[in-house]
Amino acid sequence: MTLPSVLDGLRVADFGRFIAGPWCACLLADLGADVVRVEAVGGGDDRFVGPVADDGAGALFLQVNRNKRAMTVDPRQPRGQEVIRRLLQWADVVVANLPPAGLAAMGIDEPTLRPINPSVILTTIDAFGRGGPYSAKVGFDGIGQAMSGAMYLTGEPGRPTKAYVPWVDFGTASLAAYATLAAVLWRERTGEGQHVEAALLRTALTTASGALVEQAVTAPHRTAIGNRSHYGAPYDVCATTDGWVIVQVIGNALFRRWATLVGEPSLPDDPRYADDTARAIHADALSDRLATWCRARTTEQALAELEHARIPASAVLSPQQALDDPHVLASGAMEGLTYGGLHRPAPVVAPPVSLSGTPPVIRRPPPTLGEHTDEVLRELQYADEEILRLREDGAV
Numbered sequence: 250m251t252l253p254s255v256l257d258g259l260r261v262a263d264f265g266r267f268i269a270g271p272w273c274a275c276l277l278a279d280l281g282a283d284v285v286r287v288e289a290v291g292g293g294d295d296r297f298v299g300p301v302a303d304d305g306a307g308a309l310f311l312q313v314n315r316n317k318r319a320m321t322v323d324p325r326q327p328r329g330q331e332v333i334r335r336l337l338q339w340a341d342v343v344v345a346n347l348p349p350a351g352l353a354a355m356g357i358d359e360p361t362l363r364p365i366n367p368s369v370i371l372t373t374i375d376a377f378g379r380g381g382p383y384s385a386k387v388g389f390d391g392i393g394q395a396m397s398g399a400m401y402l403t404g405e406p407g408r409p410t411k412a413y414v415p416w417v418d419f420g421t422a423s424l425a426a427y428a429t430l431a432a433v434l435w436r437e438r439t440g441e442g443q444h445v446e447a448a449l450l451r452t453a454l455t456t457a458s459g460a461l462v463e464q465a466v467t468a469p470h471r472t473a474i475g476n477r478s479h480y481g482a483p484y485d486v487c488a489t490t491d492g493w494v495i496v497q498v499i500g501n502a503l504f505r506r507w508a509t510l511v512g513e514p515s516l517p518d519d520p521r522y523a524d525d526t527a528r529a530i531h532a533d534a535l536s537d538r539l540a541t542w543c544r545a546r547t548t549e550q551a552l553a554e555l556e557h558a559r560i561p562a563s564a565v566l567s568p569q570q571a572l573d574d575p576h577v578l579a580s581g582a583m584e585g586l587t588y589g590g591l592h593r594p595a596p597v598v599a600p601p602v603s604l605s606g607t608p609p610v611i612r613r614p615p616p617t618l619g620e621h622t623d624e625v626l627r628e629l630q631y632a633d634e635e636i637l638r639l640r641e642d643g644a645v
Contacts, residue, residue, distance in 0.1 A: 254281020255607040259433065262287060262340040263317065264357060267295040268390070268415055269374045269449065270346030271313040272422035277342070277429065278316035279600040279609035285625055286319040287336065290643065292618045303590030304617065311588060311615050312597045313422075319616030320625045321645055324355055328644035333357075335629040337365050341436075342429060346374035348387055359444050368442040370432045374425050378448030393417035393453030398460055406472050421452040474532075481525035482532035483507065486565060487543040489551050493565035496539055496555060499525060503560060510558045511542045572596060588614045619645075 263274035352358040376388030404410025425447035478484035508516040555562040585594030600609035
């Protein structure tokens with residue numbers, strides 16, 4: 250039996266690019282929304298980043314654009330502008346991650362959109378958000394990491410380090426999708442549409458807020474400390490005989506169990522290790538003891554003993570090891586996804602949350618360039634002869 254999707258019937262026009270906008274729309278699509286991705290006639294740059302398919306489609310493109318249809322439109326053409334106008338009238342939600350000037354140029358800014366579709370929900374994502382001197386600037390994930398203090402506190406002292414994975418983009422998309430669902434609920438109650446706004450910098454500041462609040466209140470002027478923690482010890486990444494493990498000890502109960510595990514049961518009675526703050530100050534000695542313990546064991550042996558002592562720990566996995574991990578495989582975290590031009594199914598991450606009654610599912614692969622243009626145009630009430638003329642004019 251096919252379970253219902255909670256957003257069945259919700260129509261989304263996705264003008265997103267790269268990660269934040271497309272992933273926001275993808276999360277809605279996973280929940281059953283009919284999402285139409287709008288691309289330039291030649292394809293957007295984001296389609297081709299990190300190519301893995303014969304047509305140049307990239308790895309992240311496959312992840313953030315599943316469950317969507319796709320059409321191509323040239324907004325510079327008058328007939329292309331008319332296509333976009335009809336699509337905006339069709340949509341319940343419009344998603345775009347563009348700065349204000351870009352929204353206005355596309356005709357999807359709030360003042361232009363609202364008269365066309367008074368009840369539409371406009372969800373926009375930009376780098377800096379409104380209300381400050383940077384509002385018109387453009388930016389990517391790394392800008393949020395850099396401006397929030399997160400990059401300064403990551404890596405080694407004197408070498409600010411950006412996280413390899415774009416956590417600001419994905420976090421912002423998730424928050425935008427959450428707020429969009431709230432706006433959909435409000436419209437169901439009142440009939441009113443509204444403008445949902447999210448910004449990369451705001452997401453990064455939120456995630457880094459603990460360090461920011463601490464600095465404002467007590468001014469500790471933290472600096473980067475590699476894989477350790479300012480808030481407890483031992484908390485570090487250490488080498489085993491055949492790999493690496495991360496061990497995270499926070500709180501007195503965990504510290505006592507760890508001390509017993511490594512053969513130092515008297516450590517908790519040492520005033521230097523009386524609490525998390527004291528242990529963080531004297532982390533060098535504790536990390537050294539942890540490192541010595543790890544070096545005498547394989548990764549498997551170390552993890553088994555740490556698990557028996559109920560101490561949070563994990564192997565540090567390469568991407569291939571993550572794909573091969575038995576829990577990742579058994580839990581269904583990855584799903585094989587087909588796409589034209591792929592020589593094997595792409596293991597995209599399944600919807601990251603679940604609902605027992607209306608679970609999000611992957612129903613269709615990411616669309617090829619312009620795959621559904623004619624289909625969508627017919628739904629927008631274009632006749633076949635009109636579609637032919639649109640193609641001849643280069644409007645689609």
